[in-house]
Amino acid sequence: xxxxxxxxxxxxxxxxxxxxxxxxxxxxxxxxxxxxxVESYVLEITQTIGRKAPGYAPKTFLCVNx
Numbered sequence: 001x002x003x004x005x006x007x008x009x010x011x012x013x014x015x016x017x018x019x020x021x022x023x024x025x026x027x028x029x030x031x032x033x034x035x036x037x038v039e040s041y042v043l044e045i046t047q048t049i050g051r052k053a054p055g056y057a058p059k060t061f062l063c064v065n066x
Contacts, residue, residue, distance in 0.1 A: 001065050003028040005038060007049060008060035019056060021049055027066075034063035 005023040010016070023045070028034040038045065038061045046058055 001029075003031055003034040003063050003065050005034060005045065006062045006064045007045065007058045008062070009049065009053060009056040010059040012055055012057055019053070021053055021056075021058075023048075028063070031063050031065070038063065 004027060007021045007023070009019040009021055011019070026037070028037065042061070045061070049056060049058055
């Protein structure tokens with residue numbers, strides 16, 4: 001089973017939270033490994049979202065299995 005990072009986004013212009021961003025790289029072998037990565041690299045994840053989804057900011061970080 002592979003685990004991926006799913007980030008719920010908030011629109012900085014109107015506050016809606018209907019969008020999300022799925023990271024397909026890296027992938028993880030366990031939920032614990034994924035959670036540890038998110039905790040360690042939250043700044044880098046946030047910066048990536050800022051570049052790839054301008055106008056949105058992370059609201060929720062989830063680890064989901066595929």
